[in-house]
Amino acid sequence: MKKLNIFILAFLMFFQFSFSTSKIDKELLFSAKKSYESGNYKVALEKLTQYLDNFKNFKKTLLNYSPRVERAYALRGNCHYKLKEFKKAIDDYDKSLRINKEQAIVWHNRGLSYLEMGNILEATNSFKRAISINRQQEKSYYYLGISYEKSGNIEKALSEFKKLISINEMNGNGYMKLINIYISQNKLERAKDLLKISLGKGEKPVSIFKLEDPLFDIFIYGYYEKPSLVNQIMEYLRINNFKKAEKLCREKLEGTSLKTQKEREEVMESLGIVYFSEKKDDLALKELNEALKLNPRNILVLNYLGLTYFRMGNFKKSEECFKRGTEIEKNLISDTMLKFMEKVKQ
Numbered sequence: 001m002k003k004l005n006i007f008i009l010a011f012l013m014f015f016q017f018s019f020s021t022s023k024i025d026k027e028l029l030f031s032a033k034k035s036y037e038s039g040n041y042k043v044a045l046e047k048l049t050q051y052l053d054n055f056k057n058f059k060k061t062l063l064n065y066s067p068r069v070e071r072a073y074a075l076r077g078n079c080h081y082k083l084k085e086f087k088k089a090i091d092d093y094d095k096s097l098r099i100n101k102e103q104a105i106v107w108h109n110r111g112l113s114y115l116e117m118g119n120i121l122e123a124t125n126s127f128k129r130a131i132s133i134n135r136q137q138e139k140s141y142y143y144l145g146i147s148y149e150k151s152g153n154i155e156k157a158l159s160e161f162k163k164l165i166s167i168n169e170m171n172g173n174g175y176m177k178l179i180n181i182y183i184s185q186n187k188l189e190r191a192k193d194l195l196k197i198s199l200g201k202g203e204k205p206v207s208i209f210k211l212e213d214p215l216f217d218i219f220i221y222g223y224y225e226k227p228s229l230v231n232q233i234m235e236y237l238r239i240n241n242f243k244k245a246e247k248l249c250r251e252k253l254e255g256t257s258l259k260t261q262k263e264r265e266e267v268m269e270s271l272g273i274v275y276f277s278e279k280k281d282d283l284a285l286k287e288l289n290e291a292l293k294l295n296p297r298n299i300l301v302l303n304y305l306g307l308t309y310f311r312m313g314n315f316k317k318s319e320e321c322f323k324r325g326t327e328i329e330k331n332l333i334s335d336t337m338l339k340f341m342e343k344v345k346q
Helices: 002-037 041-058 067-082 086-099 104-117 120-133 138-150 154-167 172-184 188-198 229-238 242-254 261-277 281-294 299-312 315-328 332-345
Strands: none
Touching (some): 002 067, 041 067, 067 086, 067 104, 104 120, 120 138, 138 172, 154 172, 172 332, 188 332, 261 299, 281 299, 315 332
């Protein structure tokens, strides 16, 4: 009986220690996530390394196989990717996948790292694996198409971009990649037809042209990051709920919560995108130009301005916007539209 009591006491002490340690580690993990979200990748890396080192003391326990551990490795991989340490990123993604091979987002991020290193074969295989797990994962189709394009297999690239649009007919980047390829093949009529569709000519919905991070974010259990206003708006636009999207922007604009210039810029930008999607071009120009005054280097705003002017037939203004966009940073939308306009002139 005495031995049993000692055993129970020892078990309870171990359980209490494990629980308190787990709580501390959980807070450390969430803190690392917040550092990552705010762009402090080196700080996040240090916290994640500390978190993972703590688990080495529990190798013989089930704690080592916690879902949070696989996500911590994946998030640390994202940190390395952001810091352009692609080999280290792949190493962490592989550690995460050893625990759970069915993580489509981790396979995708692994593919991006190989793509950055120029290893097209491994990149292609990683994107394929991601798609086999989640056939609705749009980014993986997009970057699989880019992998094929880089390897010179244009037909397979076209196939992946077409699959992307079949999954989401509002994916503007998918249209732009197809248009880009058709321009390079001198198939200008096909490029024109796709551009008309993507800009909302006829009954088709207007495409969403959004510059986004190629990486997938890593969800950490128990920590929720509120999506940005632009992302919330994009979700409403995807389902053609223009009224809800506009109402959300108006509430923000008329409220008293806009404390910074950045917040005001985001509201103007979002409202401009909503009006563009509703084909209210004059209103779109008004809001987008207001956003641009607040931040003249906002590439997303410049692209939407360029597309709005293009749809209105003001090609000179449109070209100016796209040129300004490429001067700030080379990007798919500005680059494709400038190529298209140059071809039309010829």
